Amino acid sequence: MKFLVQISLAVAVTFAAGAALSSELGDVDNGKVVFKKCKSCHAVGEGAKNKVGPQLNGIFGRAAGSLDDAKYSKSMTRAGDDGLIWTQEILDAFIENPKALVSKTRMSFRGIKDADDRADLLAFLRIYSDNPADIPEAEPTAIGTDHDLDPAILAIQGDPEYGEYLGSECITCHQTNGTNDGIPGITGWPTEDFVVAMHAYKQKLRPHPVMQMMAGRLSDEEIAALAAYFKDLE
Amino acid sequence: MKLNRRIFMGTGIAAAATLAAPMVHADGHAKPRVVVVGGGAGGATAARYIAKDSKGAIDVVLIEPSRMYYTCFFSNLYLGGIKTIDDLGHSYGTIAAEGVNVVHDWAVGVDRDAKTVALAGGGSVPYDKLILSPGIDFVEGAVAGWDLSSQNAMPHAYKGGSQTELLKAQLAAMPQGGTFAMVAPPNPYRCPPGPYERVSMVAHFLKANNPTAKIIVADPKPKFSKMALFQEGWADHYEGMIDWIGEDFGGGDVVVDPNAMTLSIDGEVTKVDVCNVIPAMKAGRIAELAGVTDGNWAPVNAADMSSKADADIYVLGDSSQQGDMPKSGFSANSQAKVCANAVRGALTGSKVFPAKFSNTCWSLIDTDNGVKVGATYEATDEKISKVDGFISATGESAELRKATYEESEGWYAGITADMFG
Numbered sequence: 320m321k322f323l324v325q326i327s328l329a330v331a332v333t334f335a336a337g338a339a340l341s342s343e344l345g346d347v348d349n350g351k352v353v354f355k356k357c358k359s360c361h362a363v364g365e366g367a368k369n370k371v372g373p374q375l376n377g378i379f380g381r382a383a384g385s386l387d388d389a390k391y392s393k394s395m396t397r398a399g400d401d402g403l404i405w406t407q408e409i410l411d412a413f414i415e416n417p418k419a420l421v422s423k424t425r426m427s428f429r430g431i432k433d434a435d436d437r438a439d440l441l442a443f444l445r446i447y448s449d450n451p452a453d454i455p456e457a458e459p460t461a462i463g464t465d466h467d468l469d470p471a472i473l474a475i476q477g478d479p480e481y482g483e484y485l486g487s488e489c490i491t492c493h494q495t496n497g498t499n500d501g502i503p504g505i506t507g508w509p510t511e512d513f514v515v516a517m518h519a520y521k522q523k524l525r526p527h528p529v530m531q532m533m534a535g536r537l538s539d540e541e542i543a544a545l546a547a548y549f550k551d552l553e
Numbered sequence: 554m555k556l557n558r559r560i561f562m563g564t565g566i567a568a569a570a571t572l573a574a575p576m577v578h579a580d581g582h583a584k585p586r587v588v589v590v591g592g593g594a595g596g597a598t599a600a601r602y603i604a605k606d607s608k609g610a611i612d613v614v615l616i617e618p619s620r621m622y623y624t625c626f627f628s629n630l631y632l633g634g635i636k637t638i639d640d641l642g643h644s645y646g647t648i649a650a651e652g653v654n655v656v657h658d659w660a661v662g663v664d665r666d667a668k669t670v671a672l673a674g675g676g677s678v679p680y681d682k683l684i685l686s687p688g689i690d691f692v693e694g695a696v697a698g699w700d701l702s703s704q705n706a707m708p709h710a711y712k713g714g715s716q717t718e719l720l721k722a723q724l725a726a727m728p729q730g731g732t733f734a735m736v737a738p739p740n741p742y743r744c745p746p747g748p749y750e751r752v753s754m755v756a757h758f759l760k761a762n763n764p765t766a767k768i769i770v771a772d773p774k775p776k777f778s779k780m781a782l783f784q785e786g787w788a789d790h791y792e793g794m795i796d797w798i799g800e801d802f803g804g805g806d807v808v809v810d811p812n813a814m815t816l817s818i819d820g821e822v823t824k825v826d827v828c829n830v831i832p833a834m835k836a837g838r839i840a841e842l843a844g845v846t847d848g849n850w851a852p853v854n855a856a857d858m859s860s861k862a863d864a865d866i867y868v869l870g871d872s873s874q875q876g877d878m879p880k881s882g883f884s885a886n887s888q889a890k891v892c893a894n895a896v897r898g899a900l901t902g903s904k905v906f907p908a909k910f911s912n913t914c915w916s917l918i919d920t921d922n923g924v925k926v927g928a929t930y931e932a933t934d935e936k937i938s939k940v941d942g943f944i945s946a947t948g949e950s951a952e953l954r955k956a957t958y959e960e961s962e963g964w965y966a967g968i969t970a971d972m973f974g
């Protein structure tokens with residue numbers, strides 16, 4: 320009950336403060352337009368039900384993959400078990416490129432590259448989850464640091480021989496035959512998916528202490544080398 | 554995992570041929586030879602990587618007495634009834650088929666001037682580079698009243714295979730309401746959380762089969778690896794069953810009597826039904842015989858795991874004194890890859906990449922309740938030095954603990970496939 324009151328209060332505050340909020344947090348009206356890209360799969364607002372994708376009321380601060388009656392991929396459930404929480408920063412990264420955060424997600428959506436459109440969309444979604452006290456500094460609505468990957472990083476050609484040496488450290492856990500038991504397989508991935516996933520661990524956008532630590536000490540060239548090596552393992 | 558006789562006959566023949574014609578390849582070209590002593594986490598990995606990556610340019614001989622390697626890792630889960638002994642056994646068949654000459658014998662000496670390794674079965678094997686990964690032996694006189702001849706009455710179960718089976722049999726035969734005692738080792742020793750995971754798994758077994766039984770742990774240390782996590786788990790899952798007596802309460806002042814089956818802690822004598830004595834450890838004896846130890850362990854250079862005493866000898870895993878890495882299977886496997894890369898470079902001129910090391914140790918507290926600790930390391934002039942690390946937190950969700958346990962299953966499958974193919 321208390322929760323609902325807070326939501327409607329947030330709505331009121333947001334709309335009343337319209338213009339001022341728009342400059343800081345994004346333009347809610349444009350966000351509503353951008354949300355059309357999500358609408359075929361997601362509902363938000365009063366009485367929203369799960370569709371192809373889970374309903375998005377209260378998404379800020381919610382754990383990934385945590386709605387009982389929604390259908391999630393194994394990857395999304397695992398991310399939630401590992402502690403992935405939908406904060407402003409994490410949502411922004413997910414909407415930019417869903418696979419960077421959740422490699423094998425069921426959400427088939429290429430992502431929104433325009434940072435302003437994402438900010439507007441999130442300003443719109445916040446209406447359905449904000450607690451006014453959180454606006455805008457604290458989690459889960461704090462604006463995160465910039466996490467965009469420089470296109471030059473994606474363009475690096477990795478050295479597969481170096482990748483094989485570096486990769487010997489990975490295959491203690493990730494088997495070369497690509498099995499998914501307990502630890503996900505990482506062979507045969509498109510280079511870009513691999514690189515964005517590793518950078519998301521490195522930037523600590525993805526949860527998981529082992530992988531944050533392993534990725535944390537790899538340079539951009541080393542990540543590219545690993546991607547080049549694992550791509551060709553069947 | 555069944556022993557494959559055909560492959561082993563093949564191994565034997567390959568070994569004999571190697572010994573008969575050392576250093577000279579069939580086509581008349583001399584090939585450099587690497588001899589690896591010990592087919593465990595460090596040795597099996599190193600042998601396999603050098604053979605695989607050099608694509609026949611290096612002759613690799615692996616000397617290991619046992620035909621099956623029984624992992625210590627997950628052996629506690631066998632005690633707990635979660636794994637079978639067959640789950641822990643791995644044969645050298647694939648390694649041999651991949652081109653490593655596996656010689657099932659003991660190395661009994663190293664002649665560093667002649668660069669040969671003497672075998673218990675007679676004869677010797679010349680080497681260009683020698684890799685020692687013989688695991689651990691026990692420090693004599695470390696626990697008053699105990700020596701190796703007591704290991705049937707009071708097993709250590711700190712080397713894989715028969716000792717583990719013996720401890721399991723004794724645990725299963727305990728009378729209702731009996732007492733299981735453990736004498737824990739002082740630092741440094743293999744697998745820092747190992748004794749405490751064992752306590753958890755013994756408690757897991759007893760809770761189901763012998764719920765009034767008690768566990769006493771006499772520990773010479775004031776604290777231990779993942780202590781907060783284990784103590785939380787013991788309180789939540791095995792309330793009142795485990796009595797841990799640390800250094801502050803005389804846990805280091807221990808005398809055992811294997812005939813009377815008694816354990817005295819700080820002068821107080823208790824009659825026990827099972828007594829698992831894990832004495833202080835040192836490098837496997839062959840490292841000492843090779844003259845590469847200083848005190849209990851063999852000091853090595855961090856960049857390539859070469860011995861500080863001899864540039865043509867490398868020491869991996871538990872036997873090595875390398876710096877910050879814990880003695881674990883994961884560490885030994887990680888060190889083996891750095892070493893294999895360096896040895897191959899030294900012998901064939903292949904590219905040598907900078908050393909990178911890592912470790913993660915999982916422990917199981919109860920069914921689907923796993924925790925972990927891990928770190929990454931780099932080579933400095935002085936030692937292997939820690940870069941970054943993490944540890945599970947107390948109070949984690951059941952989902953996360955289950956995911957952590959499932960990861961450890963994934964890791965076990967991964968590392969054993971990496972060692973044995």
Ligand SMILES: Cc1cc2nc3c(=O)[nH]c(=O)nc-3n(C[C@H](O)[C@H](O)[C@H](O)COP(=O)(O)OP(=O)(O)OC[C@H]3O[C@@H](n4cnc5c(N)ncnc54)[C@H](O)[C@@H]3O)c2cc1C
Nearest residue numbers: 591593594595625626660687688744870871881882883885
């Ligand atoms: C109860 C327990 C639980 C553990 N759990 C974990 C865990 O969860 N994760 C983890 O990473 N580690 C774990 N470990 C630690 C791990 O088992 C060791 O650190 C690892 O096996 C060390 O590898 P190594 O190559 O140094 O020695 P080992 O794996 O012990 O291999 C040594 C080999 O050398 C052979 N050998 C010895 N002397 C000679 C000789 N003279 N000639 C020829 N061969 C010889 C032996 O037969 C043996 O096969 C655990 C250990 C124990 C006891």
